[in-house]
Amino acid sequence: MPHRTFLWFILPSLVAMILFIALPIGSVIVQSLFVEHTQVLIVSESCGPFGCTETTSIDVQATAALQAAEPLGRFNGLGTYFDRNHLASLEVSQAWSSSASIGEFFSRLTNLPFYSALAFTMTYTFVVTPLVIVLGLFIALGVNSLPQFAKGPTIFVSLLPMIITPLIGSLILFWMIDARGIIGATLQTLFNDGSLSLKASPVLTWITLIVYGVWHSAPFAFIVFYAGLQTVPEDTLEAALIDGASRWERVRYVVIPYMAPLVVFIALIQLMDNFRVFEPIVGFSAQANATSLSWIIYNDLRGDTQQFGSAAATSVLTILGVCALLSPVLIRTWRDFNRKRA
Protein backbone atom coordinates (compact mmCIF):
# COMPACT_ATOMS: atom_id res chain seq x y z
CA MET A 1 0.00 0.00 0.00
CA PRO A 2 1.50 3.36 -0.98
CA HIS A 3 2.40 5.72 1.88
CA ARG A 4 -0.16 8.31 0.86
CA THR A 5 -3.11 5.90 0.81
CA PHE A 6 -1.98 4.42 4.12
CA LEU A 7 -1.91 7.86 5.65
CA TRP A 8 -5.45 8.68 4.53
CA PHE A 9 -6.81 5.42 5.88
CA ILE A 10 -5.08 5.66 9.25
CA LEU A 11 -5.55 9.43 9.67
CA PRO A 12 -8.79 9.59 11.73
CA SER A 13 -7.61 6.99 14.18
CA LEU A 14 -4.11 8.45 14.34
CA VAL A 15 -5.39 11.96 15.01
CA ALA A 16 -7.67 10.66 17.79
CA MET A 17 -4.79 8.80 19.43
CA ILE A 18 -2.36 11.71 19.13
CA LEU A 19 -4.85 14.26 20.48
CA PHE A 20 -6.24 12.21 23.33
CA ILE A 21 -3.48 9.78 24.28
CA ALA A 22 -0.10 11.17 23.18
CA LEU A 23 -0.76 14.83 23.98
CA PRO A 24 -2.28 14.09 27.42
CA ILE A 25 0.89 12.15 28.24
CA GLY A 26 2.85 15.28 27.28
CA SER A 27 0.39 17.34 29.26
CA VAL A 28 0.90 15.34 32.47
CA ILE A 29 4.66 15.67 32.09
CA VAL A 30 4.34 19.45 31.84
CA GLN A 31 1.78 19.65 34.64
CA SER A 32 3.94 17.58 36.94
CA LEU A 33 6.60 20.31 36.85
CA PHE A 34 4.22 22.90 38.29
CA VAL A 35 2.43 23.28 41.60
CA GLU A 36 -0.59 25.30 42.63
CA HIS A 37 -0.06 28.97 43.39
CA THR A 38 0.28 29.88 46.98
CA GLN A 39 -2.36 32.31 48.04
CA VAL A 40 -1.43 35.95 47.79
CA LEU A 41 -1.16 37.43 51.25
CA ILE A 42 -1.44 41.05 52.20
CA VAL A 43 0.11 42.30 55.37
CA SER A 44 -1.55 45.40 56.62
CA GLU A 45 -0.50 47.39 59.61
CA SER A 46 -3.13 49.09 61.62
CA CYS A 47 -1.88 51.61 64.10
CA GLY A 48 -3.87 52.78 67.04
CA PRO A 49 -3.11 54.72 70.11
CA PHE A 50 -1.70 51.57 71.78
CA GLY A 51 0.82 50.67 69.10
CA CYS A 52 0.67 48.94 65.78
CA THR A 53 -0.58 45.41 64.95
CA GLU A 54 0.14 43.54 61.79
CA THR A 55 -2.67 41.49 60.26
CA THR A 56 -2.20 39.05 57.44
CA SER A 57 -5.11 38.28 55.13
CA ILE A 58 -5.63 36.48 51.86
CA ASP A 59 -6.02 38.68 48.83
CA VAL A 60 -8.78 36.71 47.09
CA GLN A 61 -8.83 38.93 44.01
CA ALA A 62 -5.10 38.80 43.45
CA THR A 63 -5.09 35.02 43.97
CA ALA A 64 -7.83 34.58 41.39
CA ALA A 65 -6.05 36.89 38.96
CA LEU A 66 -2.81 34.97 39.35
CA GLN A 67 -4.69 31.70 38.86
CA ALA A 68 -6.27 33.04 35.66
CA ALA A 69 -2.99 34.36 34.31
CA GLU A 70 -1.03 31.19 34.96
CA PRO A 71 -3.47 28.28 35.23
CA LEU A 72 -0.64 25.77 35.43
CA GLY A 73 0.58 27.18 38.70
CA ARG A 74 4.12 28.09 39.49
CA PHE A 75 7.15 26.23 38.23
CA ASN A 76 8.45 23.73 40.71
CA GLY A 77 10.88 21.68 38.64
CA LEU A 78 11.15 18.13 39.89
CA GLY A 79 10.16 19.26 43.39
CA THR A 80 6.80 17.50 43.31
CA TYR A 81 8.40 14.19 42.47
CA PHE A 82 10.52 14.15 45.58
CA ASP A 83 8.02 15.52 48.08
CA ARG A 84 6.41 13.48 50.84
CA ASN A 85 3.44 12.39 48.72
CA HIS A 86 5.53 10.93 45.92
CA LEU A 87 9.06 9.56 46.00
CA ALA A 88 9.67 11.15 49.40
CA SER A 89 13.45 11.17 49.06
CA LEU A 90 13.97 12.88 52.43
CA GLU A 91 11.71 10.51 54.39
CA VAL A 92 13.16 7.46 52.66
CA SER A 93 16.73 8.40 53.45
CA GLN A 94 15.77 9.13 57.07
CA ALA A 95 13.98 5.79 57.33
CA TRP A 96 17.01 4.07 55.80
CA SER A 97 19.50 5.59 58.18
CA SER A 98 17.43 5.22 61.34
CA SER A 99 15.84 1.80 60.79
CA ALA A 100 17.44 -1.06 62.67
CA SER A 101 16.32 -3.77 60.27
CA ILE A 102 15.14 -4.17 56.69
CA GLY A 103 11.68 -5.08 57.99
CA GLU A 104 11.39 -1.86 59.94
CA PHE A 105 12.56 0.10 56.90
CA PHE A 106 9.85 -1.42 54.73
CA SER A 107 7.15 -0.87 57.30
CA ARG A 108 8.14 2.81 57.50
CA LEU A 109 8.29 2.96 53.72
CA THR A 110 4.74 1.67 53.33
CA ASN A 111 3.49 4.43 55.60
CA LEU A 112 4.28 6.86 52.81
CA PRO A 113 1.29 7.26 50.44
CA PHE A 114 3.12 6.58 47.17
CA TYR A 115 4.96 3.51 48.40
CA SER A 116 1.90 2.01 50.06
CA ALA A 117 -0.03 2.42 46.79
CA LEU A 118 2.88 0.95 44.86
CA ALA A 119 3.06 -2.00 47.28
CA PHE A 120 -0.62 -2.82 46.85
CA THR A 121 -0.57 -2.34 43.08
CA MET A 122 2.42 -4.65 42.66
CA THR A 123 1.05 -7.27 45.07
CA TYR A 124 -2.32 -7.22 43.35
CA THR A 125 -0.77 -7.47 39.87
CA PHE A 126 1.63 -10.27 40.68
CA VAL A 127 -0.73 -12.32 42.84
CA VAL A 128 -3.89 -12.04 40.74
CA THR A 129 -2.19 -12.73 37.39
CA PRO A 130 -0.80 -16.22 38.18
CA LEU A 131 -3.93 -17.21 40.12
CA VAL A 132 -6.10 -16.20 37.18
CA ILE A 133 -4.00 -18.30 34.80
CA VAL A 134 -4.09 -21.40 37.02
CA LEU A 135 -7.79 -21.15 37.87
CA GLY A 136 -8.68 -20.39 34.25
CA LEU A 137 -6.80 -23.46 33.04
CA PHE A 138 -8.54 -25.74 35.54
CA ILE A 139 -11.99 -24.39 34.71
CA ALA A 140 -11.23 -24.85 31.02
CA LEU A 141 -10.14 -28.48 31.58
CA GLY A 142 -13.25 -29.09 33.66
CA VAL A 143 -15.70 -27.51 31.24
CA ASN A 144 -14.05 -29.27 28.31
CA SER A 145 -14.94 -32.64 29.83
CA LEU A 146 -18.60 -31.72 30.40
CA PRO A 147 -21.27 -33.28 28.18
CA GLN A 148 -22.04 -31.12 25.13
CA PHE A 149 -25.43 -29.83 26.28
CA ALA A 150 -23.98 -28.40 29.52
CA LYS A 151 -21.14 -26.44 27.89
CA GLY A 152 -23.19 -23.53 26.53
CA PRO A 153 -24.94 -22.61 29.79
CA THR A 154 -21.71 -23.02 31.77
CA ILE A 155 -19.88 -20.63 29.45
CA PHE A 156 -22.80 -18.18 29.68
CA VAL A 157 -22.63 -18.13 33.47
CA SER A 158 -18.83 -17.97 33.47
CA LEU A 159 -18.83 -14.86 31.31
CA LEU A 160 -20.88 -12.90 33.85
CA PRO A 161 -18.12 -11.92 36.29
CA MET A 162 -15.89 -10.74 33.46
CA ILE A 163 -18.43 -8.76 31.49
CA ILE A 164 -19.85 -6.98 34.52
CA THR A 165 -18.84 -3.34 35.06
CA PRO A 166 -15.90 -3.53 37.51
CA LEU A 167 -17.43 -0.97 39.86
CA ILE A 168 -20.78 -2.77 39.87
CA GLY A 169 -19.19 -6.18 40.31
CA SER A 170 -17.22 -4.99 43.31
CA LEU A 171 -20.31 -3.34 44.80
CA ILE A 172 -22.28 -6.58 44.49
CA LEU A 173 -19.57 -8.46 46.38
CA PHE A 174 -19.12 -5.59 48.83
CA TRP A 175 -22.78 -5.78 49.85
CA MET A 176 -22.51 -9.52 50.32
CA ILE A 177 -19.45 -9.31 52.59
CA ASP A 178 -21.02 -6.55 54.67
CA ALA A 179 -21.32 -7.63 58.31
CA ARG A 180 -25.07 -7.75 57.69
CA GLY A 181 -24.79 -9.32 54.24
CA ILE A 182 -24.92 -13.02 53.49
CA ILE A 183 -21.18 -13.82 53.31
CA GLY A 184 -20.14 -11.46 56.09
CA ALA A 185 -22.79 -12.80 58.48
CA THR A 186 -21.97 -16.42 57.61
CA LEU A 187 -18.27 -15.84 58.28
CA GLN A 188 -19.13 -14.33 61.65
CA THR A 189 -21.17 -17.39 62.58
CA LEU A 190 -18.52 -19.73 61.20
CA PHE A 191 -15.70 -18.21 63.23
CA ASN A 192 -18.05 -17.43 66.10
CA ASP A 193 -16.76 -13.88 66.18
CA GLY A 194 -19.44 -11.18 66.14
CA SER A 195 -16.97 -8.39 65.41
CA LEU A 196 -15.30 -10.06 62.43
CA SER A 197 -15.33 -7.66 59.51
CA LEU A 198 -13.58 -8.09 56.20
CA LYS A 199 -13.35 -4.33 55.88
CA ALA A 200 -11.51 -3.59 59.08
CA SER A 201 -8.07 -5.14 58.81
CA PRO A 202 -5.59 -4.37 56.03
CA VAL A 203 -4.75 -8.03 55.46
CA LEU A 204 -8.40 -9.08 55.07
CA THR A 205 -9.07 -6.11 52.79
CA TRP A 206 -6.14 -7.06 50.56
CA ILE A 207 -7.36 -10.66 50.42
CA THR A 208 -10.90 -9.51 49.58
CA LEU A 209 -9.64 -7.32 46.74
CA ILE A 210 -7.46 -10.12 45.38
CA VAL A 211 -10.35 -12.59 45.54
CA TYR A 212 -12.46 -10.07 43.66
CA GLY A 213 -9.68 -9.66 41.08
CA VAL A 214 -9.44 -13.40 40.48
CA TRP A 215 -13.24 -13.75 40.30
CA HIS A 216 -13.39 -10.92 37.78
CA SER A 217 -10.55 -12.06 35.50
CA ALA A 218 -10.59 -15.86 35.67
CA PRO A 219 -13.34 -16.13 32.98
CA PHE A 220 -11.07 -14.37 30.49
CA ALA A 221 -8.29 -16.93 31.00
CA PHE A 222 -10.87 -19.70 30.98
CA ILE A 223 -12.31 -18.72 27.59
CA VAL A 224 -8.90 -18.34 25.98
CA PHE A 225 -7.71 -21.70 27.34
CA TYR A 226 -10.99 -23.37 26.43
CA ALA A 227 -10.63 -22.27 22.82
CA GLY A 228 -7.02 -23.40 22.90
CA LEU A 229 -8.03 -26.85 24.15
CA GLN A 230 -10.16 -27.36 21.06
CA THR A 231 -7.00 -27.16 18.95
CA VAL A 232 -4.97 -29.80 20.87
CA PRO A 233 -4.67 -32.69 18.38
CA GLU A 234 -6.43 -35.88 19.44
CA ASP A 235 -3.66 -38.03 17.85
CA THR A 236 -0.98 -36.72 20.19
CA LEU A 237 -3.19 -37.38 23.21
CA GLU A 238 -3.87 -40.93 22.01
CA ALA A 239 -0.18 -41.53 21.36
CA ALA A 240 0.56 -40.40 24.91
CA LEU A 241 -2.16 -42.72 26.21
CA ILE A 242 -0.71 -45.69 24.33
CA ASP A 243 2.70 -44.87 25.75
CA GLY A 244 1.13 -45.30 29.16
CA ALA A 245 0.85 -41.67 30.26
CA SER A 246 -1.57 -41.06 33.12
CA ARG A 247 -4.22 -38.40 32.78
CA TRP A 248 -2.16 -35.87 34.71
CA GLU A 249 0.93 -36.66 32.62
CA ARG A 250 -1.06 -36.10 29.46
CA VAL A 251 -2.16 -32.69 30.73
CA ARG A 252 1.35 -31.85 31.91
CA TYR A 253 3.33 -32.96 28.84
CA VAL A 254 0.86 -32.58 25.97
CA VAL A 255 -1.82 -30.03 26.83
CA ILE A 256 0.23 -27.49 28.76
CA PRO A 257 2.96 -27.12 26.10
CA TYR A 258 0.19 -26.41 23.60
CA MET A 259 -1.11 -23.72 25.94
CA ALA A 260 2.25 -21.96 26.43
CA PRO A 261 1.69 -19.18 23.85
CA LEU A 262 -1.75 -18.59 25.33
CA VAL A 263 -0.22 -18.21 28.79
CA VAL A 264 2.04 -15.45 27.45
CA PHE A 265 -0.95 -13.71 25.88
CA ILE A 266 -3.11 -13.92 29.02
CA ALA A 267 -0.23 -12.84 31.24
CA LEU A 268 0.42 -9.78 29.07
CA ILE A 269 -3.22 -8.66 29.04
CA GLN A 270 -3.65 -9.39 32.75
CA LEU A 271 -0.49 -7.53 33.76
CA MET A 272 -1.68 -4.46 31.87
CA ASP A 273 -5.20 -4.63 33.30
CA ASN A 274 -4.29 -5.50 36.88
CA PHE A 275 -1.66 -2.77 37.06
CA ARG A 276 -4.41 -0.16 36.69
CA VAL A 277 -6.57 -1.64 39.45
CA PHE A 278 -8.88 1.16 40.52
CA GLU A 279 -12.63 0.53 40.52
CA PRO A 280 -12.56 -2.25 43.16
CA ILE A 281 -10.98 0.15 45.64
CA VAL A 282 -13.82 2.62 45.07
CA GLY A 283 -16.44 -0.15 45.12
CA PHE A 284 -15.15 -1.82 48.25
CA SER A 285 -14.43 1.58 49.92
CA ALA A 286 -11.05 0.08 50.70
CA GLN A 287 -8.97 3.27 50.60
CA ALA A 288 -8.22 3.18 54.32
CA ASN A 289 -6.35 -0.13 53.98
CA ALA A 290 -5.44 -0.44 50.33
CA THR A 291 -4.74 2.21 47.72
CA SER A 292 -3.44 1.79 44.21
CA LEU A 293 -1.50 4.17 41.97
CA SER A 294 -4.63 4.86 39.91
CA TRP A 295 -6.61 5.53 43.08
CA ILE A 296 -4.20 8.17 44.42
CA ILE A 297 -4.36 10.00 41.09
CA TYR A 298 -8.16 9.89 41.27
CA ASN A 299 -8.04 11.11 44.86
CA ASP A 300 -5.86 14.10 43.92
CA LEU A 301 -8.17 15.05 41.06
CA ARG A 302 -11.54 15.00 42.79
CA GLY A 303 -12.86 17.33 45.43
CA ASP A 304 -12.78 21.09 45.59
CA THR A 305 -9.04 21.61 45.62
CA GLN A 306 -7.72 19.62 42.73
CA GLN A 307 -4.01 19.03 42.93
CA PHE A 308 -3.13 18.80 39.26
CA GLY A 309 0.60 18.92 39.87
CA SER A 310 0.53 16.09 42.37
CA ALA A 311 -1.78 13.94 40.24
CA ALA A 312 0.39 14.56 37.19
CA ALA A 313 3.57 13.54 39.01
CA THR A 314 1.98 10.27 40.12
CA SER A 315 0.70 9.77 36.57
CA VAL A 316 4.20 10.14 35.13
CA LEU A 317 5.56 7.65 37.65
CA THR A 318 2.70 5.25 36.80
CA ILE A 319 3.40 5.58 33.07
CA LEU A 320 7.06 4.79 33.73
CA GLY A 321 5.89 1.74 35.64
CA VAL A 322 3.74 0.60 32.71
CA CYS A 323 6.69 1.00 30.35
CA ALA A 324 8.92 -1.02 32.67
CA LEU A 325 6.24 -3.71 32.84
CA LEU A 326 5.92 -3.86 29.06
CA SER A 327 9.61 -3.57 28.22
CA PRO A 328 10.32 -7.35 28.15
CA VAL A 329 7.47 -7.83 25.67
CA LEU A 330 8.55 -4.90 23.53
CA ILE A 331 12.18 -6.00 23.44
CA ARG A 332 11.18 -9.54 22.50
CA THR A 333 8.85 -8.36 19.73
CA TRP A 334 11.57 -6.04 18.43
CA ARG A 335 14.03 -8.96 18.25
CA ASP A 336 11.48 -11.23 16.54
CA PHE A 337 10.70 -8.50 14.07
CA ASN A 338 14.37 -7.93 13.22
CA ARG A 339 14.99 -11.64 12.88
CA LYS A 340 12.08 -11.91 10.46
CA ARG A 341 13.43 -9.08 8.33
CA ALA A 342 17.01 -10.31 8.34
Added chain:
Amino acid sequence: MAAASQRRSPVLVTMTLAFVGIWVILAAFPFVWTVWGSFKVQADFFSKADWMNAVWGIATTAETGNAFTGAGYEGAWIEREFWRAVLNTGIVVFFTVIISLTFGTLGGYALARSGYRYAFWLLMIALVFRAMPHITLVSGYLLPFFQWNLWGHLPTSIIVLVAINQPFTLWMLHSFFLNIPKDLDESAMVDGCTRFQAFRHVIIPVMWPGVITTGLFSFLLAYNDFAVTAMLLSQENQTMVPKIASFLGTTQVEGQVMYAVAAVVSATAPLFVLIMFFQRQIVSGLTAGAVKG
Protein backbone atom coordinates in the same frame (compact mmCIF):
# COMPACT_ATOMS: atom_id res chain seq x y z
CA MET B 1 -11.06 -45.09 19.45
CA ALA B 2 -11.58 -41.33 19.46
CA ALA B 3 -13.16 -41.55 22.88
CA ALA B 4 -10.34 -43.60 24.36
CA SER B 5 -8.31 -40.64 25.53
CA GLN B 6 -11.46 -39.14 27.03
CA ARG B 7 -12.23 -42.14 29.25
CA ARG B 8 -11.50 -41.58 32.90
CA SER B 9 -12.19 -42.87 36.36
CA PRO B 10 -15.49 -42.12 38.17
CA VAL B 11 -13.58 -40.37 40.97
CA LEU B 12 -12.07 -37.93 38.53
CA VAL B 13 -15.42 -37.32 36.85
CA THR B 14 -17.04 -36.53 40.19
CA MET B 15 -14.22 -34.20 41.19
CA THR B 16 -14.36 -32.39 37.86
CA LEU B 17 -18.11 -31.98 38.09
CA ALA B 18 -17.85 -30.72 41.66
CA PHE B 19 -15.15 -28.22 40.67
CA VAL B 20 -17.10 -26.86 37.72
CA GLY B 21 -20.23 -26.82 39.88
CA ILE B 22 -18.49 -24.72 42.54
CA TRP B 23 -17.21 -22.31 39.89
CA VAL B 24 -20.68 -21.92 38.36
CA ILE B 25 -22.11 -21.11 41.79
CA LEU B 26 -19.30 -18.63 42.50
CA ALA B 27 -19.87 -16.94 39.16
CA ALA B 28 -23.65 -16.81 39.22
CA PHE B 29 -24.74 -16.65 42.85
CA PRO B 30 -23.76 -13.00 43.55
CA PHE B 31 -25.96 -11.90 40.66
CA VAL B 32 -28.92 -14.09 41.60
CA TRP B 33 -28.67 -12.92 45.20
CA THR B 34 -28.50 -9.23 44.30
CA VAL B 35 -31.38 -9.40 41.82
CA TRP B 36 -33.50 -11.20 44.43
CA GLY B 37 -32.45 -8.78 47.16
CA SER B 38 -33.20 -5.70 45.08
CA PHE B 39 -36.91 -6.42 45.57
CA LYS B 40 -36.59 -6.40 49.35
CA VAL B 41 -36.24 -3.59 51.88
CA GLN B 42 -32.94 -2.70 53.48
CA ALA B 43 -33.80 -4.45 56.76
CA ASP B 44 -33.99 -7.72 54.83
CA PHE B 45 -31.14 -7.33 52.36
CA PHE B 46 -28.84 -6.18 55.16
CA SER B 47 -30.39 -8.19 57.92
CA LYS B 48 -28.92 -7.79 61.40
CA ALA B 49 -30.71 -10.86 62.68
CA ASP B 50 -30.35 -13.55 60.06
CA TRP B 51 -29.59 -13.43 56.35
CA MET B 52 -32.37 -15.94 55.70
CA ASN B 53 -34.71 -12.96 56.21
CA ALA B 54 -33.70 -11.79 52.76
CA VAL B 55 -34.96 -15.06 51.29
CA TRP B 56 -38.37 -14.94 52.96
CA GLY B 57 -38.68 -11.15 53.01
CA ILE B 58 -39.85 -10.94 56.67
CA ALA B 59 -39.22 -7.22 57.08
CA THR B 60 -40.42 -6.52 53.55
CA THR B 61 -43.76 -8.15 54.35
CA ALA B 62 -43.95 -6.23 57.62
CA GLU B 63 -43.18 -2.89 55.97
CA THR B 64 -45.04 -3.14 52.68
CA GLY B 65 -47.51 -5.97 53.08
CA ASN B 66 -45.96 -7.98 50.28
CA ALA B 67 -42.85 -10.16 50.09
CA PHE B 68 -41.59 -8.16 47.10
CA THR B 69 -41.31 -4.42 46.73
CA GLY B 70 -40.30 -2.14 43.89
CA ALA B 71 -39.45 0.69 46.28
CA GLY B 72 -35.74 0.60 45.44
CA TYR B 73 -36.43 0.87 41.72
CA GLU B 74 -38.99 3.62 42.23
CA GLY B 75 -36.58 5.59 44.38
CA ALA B 76 -33.65 5.21 42.00
CA TRP B 77 -35.45 5.71 38.70
CA ILE B 78 -37.99 8.37 39.65
CA GLU B 79 -36.86 10.12 42.81
CA ARG B 80 -33.14 10.17 42.00
CA GLU B 81 -33.68 10.41 38.23
CA PHE B 82 -31.65 7.38 37.24
CA TRP B 83 -33.42 7.41 33.86
CA ARG B 84 -31.43 10.51 32.97
CA ALA B 85 -28.18 8.60 33.55
CA VAL B 86 -29.50 5.69 31.49
CA LEU B 87 -30.25 8.08 28.63
CA ASN B 88 -26.76 9.62 28.88
CA THR B 89 -25.14 6.20 28.90
CA GLY B 90 -27.17 5.31 25.82
CA ILE B 91 -25.95 8.39 23.97
CA VAL B 92 -22.30 7.99 25.02
CA VAL B 93 -22.16 4.28 24.24
CA PHE B 94 -23.96 4.54 20.90
CA PHE B 95 -21.72 7.26 19.50
CA THR B 96 -18.53 5.80 20.96
CA VAL B 97 -19.17 2.47 19.28
CA ILE B 98 -20.14 3.96 15.90
CA ILE B 99 -17.18 6.36 15.73
CA SER B 100 -14.66 3.81 17.07
CA LEU B 101 -15.69 1.27 14.48
CA THR B 102 -15.54 3.77 11.63
CA PHE B 103 -12.05 4.94 12.58
CA GLY B 104 -10.97 1.43 13.52
CA THR B 105 -12.00 -0.32 10.30
CA LEU B 106 -10.19 2.24 8.15
CA GLY B 107 -7.05 2.15 10.29
CA GLY B 108 -7.10 -1.59 10.89
CA TYR B 109 -7.47 -2.25 7.17
CA ALA B 110 -4.52 0.01 6.36
CA LEU B 111 -2.34 -1.66 9.02
CA ALA B 112 -3.23 -5.12 7.74
CA ARG B 113 -2.39 -4.28 4.13
CA SER B 114 0.75 -2.19 4.61
CA GLY B 115 3.98 -4.15 4.70
CA TYR B 116 6.14 -1.25 5.82
CA ARG B 117 8.06 -1.05 9.05
CA TYR B 118 6.05 1.91 10.36
CA ALA B 119 2.86 -0.16 10.39
CA PHE B 120 4.54 -2.51 12.83
CA TRP B 121 5.70 0.39 14.96
CA LEU B 122 2.22 1.92 15.01
CA LEU B 123 0.88 -1.37 16.35
CA MET B 124 3.58 -1.45 19.03
CA ILE B 125 2.81 2.13 20.08
CA ALA B 126 -0.87 1.21 20.16
CA LEU B 127 0.00 -1.64 22.53
CA VAL B 128 1.77 0.76 24.89
CA PHE B 129 -1.19 3.16 24.66
CA ARG B 130 -3.53 0.27 25.45
CA ALA B 131 -1.64 -0.31 28.69
CA MET B 132 -1.94 3.29 29.92
CA PRO B 133 -4.17 3.48 32.99
CA HIS B 134 -7.12 5.63 31.95
CA ILE B 135 -6.92 7.82 35.00
CA THR B 136 -3.39 8.98 34.06
CA LEU B 137 -4.80 10.22 30.75
CA VAL B 138 -7.70 11.87 32.56
CA SER B 139 -5.25 13.81 34.71
CA GLY B 140 -3.77 15.08 31.46
CA TYR B 141 -7.16 16.20 30.13
CA LEU B 142 -8.67 17.94 33.12
CA LEU B 143 -6.73 21.19 33.22
CA PRO B 144 -6.85 21.91 29.44
CA PHE B 145 -10.54 20.95 29.31
CA PHE B 146 -11.31 23.36 32.16
CA GLN B 147 -9.39 26.11 30.38
CA TRP B 148 -11.13 25.60 27.04
CA ASN B 149 -14.58 25.02 28.59
CA LEU B 150 -14.79 21.53 27.16
CA TRP B 151 -15.33 19.92 30.54
CA GLY B 152 -18.66 18.36 31.45
CA HIS B 153 -20.17 17.80 28.00
CA LEU B 154 -21.19 14.45 26.54
CA PRO B 155 -19.35 14.93 23.19
CA THR B 156 -16.09 15.46 25.07
CA SER B 157 -16.31 12.12 26.82
CA ILE B 158 -17.46 10.43 23.63
CA ILE B 159 -14.39 11.53 21.70
CA VAL B 160 -12.12 10.71 24.65
CA LEU B 161 -13.59 7.21 24.91
CA VAL B 162 -13.21 6.77 21.16
CA ALA B 163 -9.52 7.64 21.42
CA ILE B 164 -8.95 5.35 24.42
CA ASN B 165 -10.74 2.61 22.47
CA GLN B 166 -8.64 3.02 19.34
CA PRO B 167 -5.55 0.94 20.26
CA PHE B 168 -7.67 -2.08 21.10
CA THR B 169 -9.99 -1.63 18.08
CA LEU B 170 -7.00 -1.27 15.75
CA TRP B 171 -5.38 -4.45 17.05
CA MET B 172 -8.52 -6.50 16.83
CA LEU B 173 -9.60 -5.33 13.38
CA HIS B 174 -6.04 -5.52 12.09
CA SER B 175 -5.84 -9.22 12.98
CA PHE B 176 -9.30 -9.71 11.54
CA PHE B 177 -8.42 -8.08 8.20
CA LEU B 178 -5.26 -10.21 8.00
CA ASN B 179 -7.61 -13.19 7.73
CA ILE B 180 -9.37 -11.75 4.69
CA PRO B 181 -7.31 -12.84 1.66
CA LYS B 182 -5.28 -10.09 0.04
CA ASP B 183 -6.29 -11.34 -3.42
CA LEU B 184 -9.85 -10.21 -2.82
CA ASP B 185 -9.18 -6.48 -2.81
CA GLU B 186 -6.09 -6.71 -5.03
CA SER B 187 -8.06 -8.30 -7.85
CA ALA B 188 -10.60 -5.50 -7.53
CA MET B 189 -7.75 -3.03 -7.93
CA VAL B 190 -6.48 -4.85 -10.97
CA ASP B 191 -9.95 -4.37 -12.39
CA GLY B 192 -9.47 -0.63 -12.02
CA CYS B 193 -10.79 0.18 -8.56
CA THR B 194 -8.89 2.63 -6.41
CA ARG B 195 -7.84 1.40 -2.95
CA PHE B 196 -10.82 3.09 -1.38
CA GLN B 197 -13.27 1.70 -3.92
CA ALA B 198 -11.88 -1.77 -3.32
CA PHE B 199 -12.38 -1.27 0.39
CA ARG B 200 -15.88 0.09 -0.14
CA HIS B 201 -17.18 -2.57 -2.56
CA VAL B 202 -15.17 -5.67 -1.71
CA ILE B 203 -14.04 -5.51 1.90
CA ILE B 204 -17.04 -3.84 3.56
CA PRO B 205 -19.50 -6.57 2.50
CA VAL B 206 -17.37 -9.32 4.08
CA MET B 207 -16.13 -7.57 7.21
CA TRP B 208 -19.30 -7.61 9.35
CA PRO B 209 -18.53 -10.58 11.62
CA GLY B 210 -15.26 -8.98 12.74
CA VAL B 211 -16.82 -5.55 13.08
CA ILE B 212 -19.67 -6.87 15.22
CA THR B 213 -17.25 -8.69 17.53
CA THR B 214 -15.05 -5.61 17.86
CA GLY B 215 -18.15 -3.47 18.38
CA LEU B 216 -19.17 -5.63 21.32
CA PHE B 217 -15.88 -4.96 23.06
CA SER B 218 -16.05 -1.23 22.27
CA PHE B 219 -19.51 -1.28 23.78
CA LEU B 220 -18.24 -2.95 26.93
CA LEU B 221 -15.38 -0.50 27.31
CA ALA B 222 -17.66 2.52 26.98
CA TYR B 223 -20.42 1.01 29.10
CA ASN B 224 -18.14 -0.15 31.91
CA ASP B 225 -16.00 2.95 32.07
CA PHE B 226 -15.78 4.73 35.39
CA ALA B 227 -12.54 6.73 35.36
CA VAL B 228 -13.31 8.89 32.31
CA THR B 229 -17.03 9.46 32.79
CA ALA B 230 -16.72 10.10 36.53
CA MET B 231 -14.10 12.80 36.05
CA LEU B 232 -15.11 14.43 32.78
CA LEU B 233 -18.90 14.73 33.06
CA SER B 234 -20.83 17.34 35.00
CA GLN B 235 -23.55 16.35 37.46
CA GLU B 236 -26.46 16.59 35.01
CA ASN B 237 -24.62 14.72 32.25
CA GLN B 238 -23.56 11.80 34.45
CA THR B 239 -23.78 8.30 33.02
CA MET B 240 -24.93 5.24 34.97
CA VAL B 241 -21.70 4.07 36.58
CA PRO B 242 -20.68 7.42 38.14
CA LYS B 243 -24.32 7.95 39.08
CA ILE B 244 -24.31 4.69 41.03
CA ALA B 245 -21.06 5.73 42.70
CA SER B 246 -22.73 9.01 43.70
CA PHE B 247 -25.63 7.08 45.30
CA LEU B 248 -23.13 5.58 47.69
CA GLY B 249 -22.29 8.90 49.27
CA THR B 250 -25.86 9.23 50.51
CA THR B 251 -26.49 5.66 51.63
CA GLN B 252 -26.44 6.55 55.32
CA VAL B 253 -30.16 7.30 55.15
CA GLU B 254 -32.22 4.18 55.81
CA GLY B 255 -33.48 2.63 52.59
CA GLN B 256 -31.23 4.67 50.28
CA VAL B 257 -28.75 1.86 49.84
CA MET B 258 -31.56 -0.08 48.17
CA TYR B 259 -31.66 2.66 45.50
CA ALA B 260 -28.06 1.77 44.69
CA VAL B 261 -28.87 -1.95 44.68
CA ALA B 262 -31.80 -1.37 42.31
CA ALA B 263 -29.64 0.85 40.07
CA VAL B 264 -26.91 -1.79 39.99
CA VAL B 265 -29.39 -4.44 38.90
CA SER B 266 -30.81 -2.09 36.27
CA ALA B 267 -27.33 -1.44 34.88
CA THR B 268 -26.51 -5.15 34.82
CA ALA B 269 -29.60 -6.17 32.86
CA PRO B 270 -28.37 -4.92 29.44
CA LEU B 271 -25.09 -6.81 29.90
CA PHE B 272 -27.06 -9.95 30.65
CA VAL B 273 -29.03 -9.59 27.43
CA LEU B 274 -25.80 -8.85 25.57
CA ILE B 275 -24.20 -12.16 26.59
CA MET B 276 -27.41 -14.01 25.84
CA PHE B 277 -27.43 -12.87 22.22
CA PHE B 278 -23.73 -12.51 21.50
CA GLN B 279 -22.07 -15.27 23.54
CA ARG B 280 -20.50 -16.79 20.42
CA GLN B 281 -19.07 -13.47 19.23
CA ILE B 282 -17.65 -12.61 22.64
CA VAL B 283 -15.92 -15.97 22.89
CA SER B 284 -14.52 -15.71 19.37
CA GLY B 285 -13.40 -12.14 20.03
CA LEU B 286 -11.49 -13.13 23.17
CA THR B 287 -9.70 -15.89 21.31
CA ALA B 288 -9.02 -13.91 18.12
CA GLY B 289 -6.17 -12.03 19.76
CA ALA B 290 -4.80 -15.17 21.40
CA VAL B 291 -4.61 -17.26 18.27
CA LYS B 292 -2.52 -14.57 16.64
CA GLY B 293 -0.10 -14.73 19.60
